[in-house]
Amino acid sequence: MGEPGTKELISLDELEAAGNLRTGRKHILSILVENKPGVLTRVAGLFARRAFNIDTLAVGPTDDETISRITLTLDGAVHPIDQVTKQLHKLVNVLKIRDLEPEETLARELALFKLAVDGPQRSEVLQLCEIFGGRVVDVSKRSLVVELTGSDDKIEAFEALVRPFGLIEMARTGEIAIARGRGET
Amino acid sequence: MRAVDALMECLKAEGVEVVFGLPGGANLPTYDAFYDAGIRHILVRHEAGGGHAAEGYAKATGKVGVAFGTSGPGATNLITAICDAMMDSVPVVFITGQVRTELIGTDGFQEADILGMTLPAVKHSFMIQHPLEIPRTIHEAFHIARTGRPGPVLVDIPQDLSRADIPYEPVNDVHLPGYQPTTEGNQKQIRLAAKALANARRPVIYAGGGVVNANAAPELRELVLSDRFPITCTLMGLGAFPAPHEQWLGMLGMHGTRAANYAMDEADLICAIGARFDDRITGKLSEFAPRAKFIHVDIDPAEISKNVPAHIPIVGDAKNVLARLVTEYRALSADRSRLEDWWQRIEGWRTQYPLRYEDTTDGEIRPQRAIQAVFEATGGEAILTSDVGQHQMWTAQYYDFPEPRRWINSGGLGTMGFGLPAAMGAAVGCPDRTVVCIAGDGSVQMNAQELATCAQNAIPVKVVIINNGYLGMVRQWQELFWDKRYSHVDMGQYPDFVKLAEAHGATGIRLTDKTTLVDDLKAAIATDGPVVVDVRVTAEENVYPMIPAGQAARDMVG
Numbered sequence: 001m002g003e004p005g006t007k008e009l010i011s012l013d014e015l016e017a018a019g020n021l022r023t024g025r026k027h028i029l030s031i032l033v034e035n036k037p038g039v040l041t042r043v044a045g046l047f048a049r050r051a052f053n054i055d056t057l058a059v060g061p062t063d064d065e066t067i068s069r070i071t072l073t074l075d076g077a078v079h080p081i082d083q084v085t086k087q088l089h090k091l092v093n094v095l096k097i098r099d100l101e102p103e104e105t106l107a108r109e110l111a112l113f114k115l116a117v118d119g120p121q122r123s124e125v126l127q128l129c130e131i132f133g134g135r136v137v138d139v140s141k142r143s144l145v146v147e148l149t150g151s152d153d154k155i156e157a158f159e160a161l162v163r164p165f166g167l168i169e170m171a172r173t174g175e176i177a178i179a180r181g182r183g184e185t
Numbered sequence: 186m187r188a189v190d191a192l193m194e195c196l197k198a199e200g201v202e203v204v205f206g207l208p209g210g211a212n213l214p215t216y217d218a219f220y221d222a223g224i225r226h227i228l229v230r231h232e233a234g235g236g237h238a239a240e241g242y243a244k245a246t247g248k249v250g251v252a253f254g255t256s257g258p259g260a261t262n263l264i265t266a267i268c269d270a271m272m273d274s275v276p277v278v279f280i281t282g283q284v285r286t287e288l289i290g291t292d293g294f295q296e297a298d299i300l301g302m303t304l305p306a307v308k309h310s311f312m313i314q315h316p317l318e319i320p321r322t323i324h325e326a327f328h329i330a331r332t333g334r335p336g337p338v339l340v341d342i343p344q345d346l347s348r349a350d351i352p353y354e355p356v357n358d359v360h361l362p363g364y365q366p367t368t369e370g371n372q373k374q375i376r377l378a379a380k381a382l383a384n385a386r387r388p389v390i391y392a393g394g395g396v397v398n399a400n401a402a403p404e405l406r407e408l409v410l411s412d413r414f415p416i417t418c419t420l421m422g423l424g425a426f427p428a429p430h431e432q433w434l435g436m437l438g439m440h441g442t443r444a445a446n447y448a449m450d451e452a453d454l455i456c457a458i459g460a461r462f463d464d465r466i467t468g469k470l471s472e473f474a475p476r477a478k479f480i481h482v483d484i485d486p487a488e489i490s491k492n493v494p495a496h497i498p499i500v501g502d503a504k505n506v507l508a509r510l511v512t513e514y515r516a517l518s519a520d521r522s523r524l525e526d527w528w529q530r531i532e533g534w535r536t537q538y539p540l541r542y543e544d545t546t547d548g549e550i551r552p553q554r555a556i557q558a559v560f561e562a563t564g565g566e567a568i569l570t571s572d573v574g575q576h577q578m579w580t581a582q583y584y585d586f587p588e589p590r591r592w593i594n595s596g597g598l599g600t601m602g603f604g605l606p607a608a609m610g611a612a613v614g615c616p617d618r619t620v621v622c623i624a625g626d627g628s629v630q631m632n633a634q635e636l637a638t639c640a641q642n643a644i645p646v647k648v649v650i651i652n653n654g655y656l657g658m659v660r661q662w663q664e665l666f667w668d669k670r671y672s673h674v675d676m677g678q679y680p681d682f683v684k685l686a687e688a689h690g691a692t693g694i695r696l697t698d699k700t701t702l703v704d705d706l707k708a709a710i711a712t713d714g715p716v717v718v719d720v721r722v723t724a725e726e727n728v729y730p731m732i733p734a735g736q737a738a739r740d741m742v743g
Contacts, residue, residue, distance in 0.1 A: 009384035009517070010377060012453055015478045017494035034363060038312070042304060049305040086487035092309040092329060092364045 056174030116166030209255025212282030236266020241607030257295030272597025308336030316349035333366030370501030394421030395459015404507035424586035572628030602631025640690030686717035
């Protein structure tokens with residue numbers, strides 16, 4: 001095929017289209033934005049306007065007080081991720097976007113589970129807590145509140161195990177993430 | 186210095202010649218500053234008219250247009266113009282007054298969250314939080330509006346902050362770390378594009394409004410003429426390549442020529458420049474140009490592979506990229522004879538399917554004939570604006586535009602009522618040119634109040650109403666696709682446009698005779714001041730050819 005710098009022409013048959021592809025997996029986008037009023041609205045509004053569906057969203061400060069980090073997850077089976085990131089880049093307040101590679105990423109979420117357990121069930125739940133590294137943060141006569149951090153898989157596994165005991169309610173933060181190793185996310 | 190006086194200084198530093206606007210409570214301080222700022226201000230009759238006038242000015246001159254409105258309804262009246270400028274990538278800065286900061290969030294009188302309402306429709310927007318921010322923000326707004334892919338920027342200024350006393354020092358830089366448009370195309374990709382073009386047997390160049398925005402018409406012409414490349418333009422791109430020309434296929438898309446649409450359908454390589462594969466171009470996406478590979482040049486990376494996956498994407502300014510693409514292409518000394526068969530095919534379509542309509546045998550005026558008569562009366566030298574509907578499509582089909590920025594219309598949003606205020610803005614920006622608004626009898630009523638603005642300010646726009654007494658495009662669709670059930674499209678002959686013109690201080694003329702049409706139009710155009718020409722045309726004429734919505738190019742009818 002015609003390399004740059006040569007006069008050899010390109011065969012059109014060899015050209016392949018790029019973009020607009022669905023990857024079929026979950027994506028974690030780490031978005032650094034200027035810490036200014038209304039920026040989250042712009043990001044969320046963009047998703048609404050382009051009919052992109054956010055699975056989870058977490059916002060918080062970074063080490064630099066002028067910059068916030070938005071971590072959001074979305075389904076690459078449903079959305080063309082490159083189109084999502086390109087649209088996000090058009091927002092003037094968006095400074096940097098990383099589509100984090102799952103293998104090179106530490107993703108964590110915090111979840112609180114309120115369980116309707118008393119008497120004998122309690123020790124079973126406490127055992128599960130121990131296995132998952134959860135912590136009991138509130139106890140009453142007829143309930144327990146467990147705090148658990150981990151990847152969304154771990155949270156969901158714990159949820160599946162404790163649900164039969166009587167899950168009164170659950171709150172999850174959505175994942176935050178950071179790249180492994182020395183480099184910046 | 187008052188913050189509003191600093192605002193005026195900033196506008197002057199940006200080279201603003203004219204502002205279109207309307208005062209109210211929340212921007213009273215700003216208007217006090219206008220009183221002796223030495224900037225021309227045109228008092229419009231409705232903020233929507235001001236917004237579209239700023240767009241017309243921007244499209245005609247290539248400079249940033251400016252529109253002012255007050256808070257609440259003044260601001261909300263601008264929303265259509267803001268959306269329109271977003272869809273068609275028009276550089277306009279909208280500056281709105283806002284209620285005093287202590288009233289924000291209290292549902293105060295004339296309070297509207299204009300920033301929130303316009304978020305999905307602006308390139309960017311600013312809410313002033315502190316009076317000291319005003320000068321830098323104004324410059325950032327102009328910078329964002331004009332650079333990269335142009336677009337609307339809103340600045341909302343609370344009334345109390347605009348009155349503050351601030352130390353003013355000129356600002357010479359902007360600080361926008363998250364905004365760095367790519368203008369230089371990648372050289373390797375440009376070479377690849379040149380080589381693909383040189384090997385294509387059935388290439389088409391498909392140019393859009395981005396070529397006009399980038400002032401890249403000369404470079405586009407060079408590329409087209411560097412070989413026998415067939416060229417077609419979108420509605421927004423008309424004039425980017427001078428029509429007529431032997432390599433010019435006419436407009437493409439829903440009401441484009443068969444030659445252009447069939448060429449796209451059979452092409453092996455399509456080179457899209459500053460165009461965005463809108464649904465009015467592609468028709469049924471899955472059947473669009475099924476044999477083609479795509480080169481896509483655009484300054485907005487998000488447009489590339491948005492609708493149609495690109496094989497050779499090039500992000501950059503069209504002027505920059507095209508100039509280098511021409512150089513690369515010439516260096517390849519491609520074999521021109523390879524396009525012989527392709528041109529035979531295209532010539533076949535051209536001969537078999539020219540644009541045509543059945544003319545009348547009496548004096549009745551066909552709307553297509555009216556457009557041709559405007560072309561003849563102006564020698565093709567005018568700036569034309571239009572509203573939205575049948576008359577817009579007929580103008581795109583039957584008026585040959587020799588240059589960019591001669592054709593100003595609302596393509597993306599399709600805003601009825603755009604034409605007259607846009608003509609007003611174009612005429613203010615280009616006082617030496619004849620400016621004609623081709624209007625529909627339905628559309629023109631949506632901003633007819635601006636005739637008063639034109640009369641008061643001696644802005645000599647010539648409004649040619651293609652009057653068929655119908656909301657014609659809707660009627661056409663009802664005729665073709667809804668069993669002729671003409672639901673609420675009959676406008677009757679109301680109002681009397683001659684009297685309407687006269688009431689506004691303009692000249693009104695009614696034309697009904699085909700035989701004297703060109704001379705009558707010449708006389709109308711030669712008349713001083715704003716003129717409204719009510720051209721009575723065949724009531725039930727359809728725009729053909731046509732790709733029915735959601736169908737493929739080869740399913741064209743008419």
